Amino acid sequence: MARLFEMNSLSVSYGGDPVLENVNFYVEENDFIGVIGPNGGGKTTLLKVILGLLEPISGKLAFNNKLLNSRSIGYLPQISTGDLNYPVTVMDVILSGLMIRKSTLSRMSSGDKKKAFSVIDELGIRDLANTSLNELSGGQLQRVFLGRALIGDPRLLLLDEPGNFVDSTFENDFYEKLKDLNSRMAILMVSHDVGTISQHIKSFACVNRSLHYHPSHEITNDDLFAYGCPIQLIAHGVVPHTVLKIHQ
Amino acid sequence: MEQNIFQYDFIIKGLLGALFASITAGFAGTYIVSRRMVFLSGGITHASFGGIGIGYFIGINPVLGAAIFGIFSALGVEYLSSRQKIREDSAIGILWAFGMAIGIIFIYLTPGYSPNLMSYLFGSILTVSLADITALGVMSVVLILYFIIFYRTILYISFDESYARTYSSYVDIFKYITTSLIALTIVLNIRMAGVVLVLSLLTIPPNIAMIFTRVYLRIVLWSVVAGFVGTATGYAISYFAGLPVGATIIFTLVIIWVIVKSFSLISLRIKEMNKSRKR
Numbered sequence: 001m002a003r004l005f006e007m008n009s010l011s012v013s014y015g016g017d018p019v020l021e022n023v024n025f026y027v028e029e030n031d032f033i034g035v036i037g038p039n040g041g042g043k044t045t046l047l048k049v050i051l052g053l054l055e056p057i058s059g060k061l062a063f064n065n066k067l068l069n070s071r072s073i074g075y076l077p078q079i080s081t082g083d084l085n086y087p088v089t090v091m092d093v094i095l096s097g098l099m100i101r102k103s104t105l106s107r108m109s110s111g112d113k114k115k116a117f118s119v120i121d122e123l124g125i126r127d128l129a130n131t132s133l134n135e136l137s138g139g140q141l142q143r144v145f146l147g148r149a150l151i152g153d154p155r156l157l158l159l160d161e162p163g164n165f166v167d168s169t170f171e172n173d174f175y176e177k178l179k180d181l182n183s184r185m186a187i188l189m190v191s192h193d194v195g196t197i198s199q200h201i202k203s204f205a206c207v208n209r210s211l212h213y214h215p216s217h218e219i220t221n222d223d224l225f226a227y228g229c230p231i232q233l234i235a236h237g238v239v240p241h242t243v244l245k246i247h248q
Numbered sequence: 249m250e251q252n253i254f255q256y257d258f259i260i261k262g263l264l265g266a267l268f269a270s271i272t273a274g275f276a277g278t279y280i281v282s283r284r285m286v287f288l289s290g291g292i293t294h295a296s297f298g299g300i301g302i303g304y305f306i307g308i309n310p311v312l313g314a315a316i317f318g319i320f321s322a323l324g325v326e327y328l329s330s331r332q333k334i335r336e337d338s339a340i341g342i343l344w345a346f347g348m349a350i351g352i353i354f355i356y357l358t359p360g361y362s363p364n365l366m367s368y369l370f371g372s373i374l375t376v377s378l379a380d381i382t383a384l385g386v387m388s389v390v391l392i393l394y395f396i397i398f399y400r401t402i403l404y405i406s407f408d409e410s411y412a413r414t415y416s417s418y419v420d421i422f423k424y425i426t427t428s429l430i431a432l433t434i435v436l437n438i439r440m441a442g443v444v445l446v447l448s449l450l451t452i453p454p455n456i457a458m459i460f461t462r463v464y465l466r467i468v469l470w471s472v473v474a475g476f477v478g479t480a481t482g483y484a485i486s487y488f489a490g491l492p493v494g495a496t497i498i499f500t501l502v503i504i505w506v507i508v509k510s511f512s513l514i515s516l517r518i519k520e521m522n523k524s525r526k527r
Contacts, residue, residue, distance in 0.1 A: 051414045052414075053413060053414060071415075077411055081408055081409075081410045082407055082408035082411065083282075083283075083284070083407060083408070086282055086283075086406070086407045087282050087458065087461075087462045087463065087464050087467055088403065088407050088462075088464060089462070089463060092403065092464075093407070095400075096400070096403075096404045096407070096411070099401075099404060099412070099415050099416065100414070100415040104398060104416065104418055104422075105397065105398070107400070108400065130463075132462035134462070148411075
């Protein structure tokens with residue numbers, strides 16, 4: 001399968017020690033990758049590099065220009081980045097996802113609004129179009145921000161801890177939605193919850209300064225080397241689970 | 249006859265001043281209230297008093313001095329807080345007092361007593377010149393054009409700056425330009441309401457507007473309306489009752505806010521009671 005981008009011996013730092021070191025990684029079309037690892041391990045940093053917000057100190061990131069450019073990436077940040085009390089409507093937030101294709105001067109056309117409504121319908125939040133953000137529940141907010149990421153028809157969708165928005169009862173719907181989307185785009189989902197992760201995920205990247213990529217489901221002994229201490233996984237037989245290869 | 253012309257001039261000046269003050273304060277105020285920059289704006293306001301003092305001392309137009317001080321302190325705080333290596337509220341607090349101190353020292357050093365000092369602290373329509381009103385009028389046009397042309401860009405940057413950075417490399421430029429325009433707006437309105445009171449001219453109208461609507465552009469429109477009603481009414485009251493104009497305007501605006509807020513709370517309560525009755 002064709003690769004959307006490749007990272008070669010890439011290192012990133014915020015001025016001190018590298019946060020990511022010597023990372024080799026790639027994402028294939030229609031892959032659904034779970035990025036797991038401890039807090040502060042560099043998961044969000046990995047997303048920032050892909051988004052072009054951070055320049056690597058060494059190594060490089062190369063997009064496959066036929067399939068991907070910086071305008072065809074959708075991004076769902078952690079819930080905390082926007083001001084949820086800001087006077088802005090659901091429609092406005094979703095339209096803002098189109099700014100990635102627009103200049104600072106351009107206006108929203110009726111075609112853009114139509115596009116926004118089709119996304120709103122797809123996510124089942126039509127009645128909320130003119131609602132102000134501060135009136136929404138966590139699950140609704142998650143859909144709105146997902147809508148913002150989807151309106152530009154991305155080839156690659158980056159999700160930063162989407163589970164933080166909602167309690168687990170809403171989570172199932174959300175992952176089902178992601179499974180649908182995965183037929184149209186590759187998904188890279190960061191999660192700090194290493195115990196459980198959606199079963200729709202096809203492959204894993206374990207990030208803790210270094211990155212270990214497990215291209216598809218593997219069954220060997222243990223994977224938790226990246227966490228720096230011996231850990232044992234406990235699971236009942238009926239729960240689907242994945243055991244990854246030991247990191248080299 | 250002369251009396252009439254004087255009164256006519258006074259009323260026109262007052263109305264135009266009120267209109268332009270409400271327009272500029274409506275745009276700037278909605279921005280600072282929704283971006284939670286009220287304290288920063290207080291810092292800019294008081295820092296600009298340093299410019300007024302220096303303006304007096306070296307004999308230039310004090311408003312020009314205030315504008316220079318205001319813009320530089322605004323840019324300084326925006327820059328420092330984007331570095332995140334400094335406590336923003338402390339920095340603003342220091343700037344706030346420092347500006348006032350410089351202003352007072354230089355006014356003290358200026359030979360002769362400055363009778364206009366009180367008008368800078370508390371505002372006075374009597375000292376508002378045609379040039380001041382013209383400046384406010386120009387500022388109104390600039391702000392209207394700026395917000396119309398860049399509406400979505402400004403809205404999205406102030407709503408979610410880090411997301412805006414994923415698609416635009418102009419985030420910082422827009423923040424600096426907008427903050428400079430806010431600083432200029434504050435300085436130009438100091439003539440109307442004074443250093444001590446001008447901040448409420450910016451913050452009360454959007455808070456009245458947000459009782460009715462949470463849509464950004466509508467907040468701006470309602471702020472301008474509320475600001476104009478409050479400013480014009482306050483101005484009239486101060487004229488007939490012989491009260492200081494800046495203080496009377498702010499007092500009127502707060503009373504409007506209290507009345508509107510009470511009505512909205514009461515109507516909300518009635519709606520809730522009707523709902524529970526239907527059940």
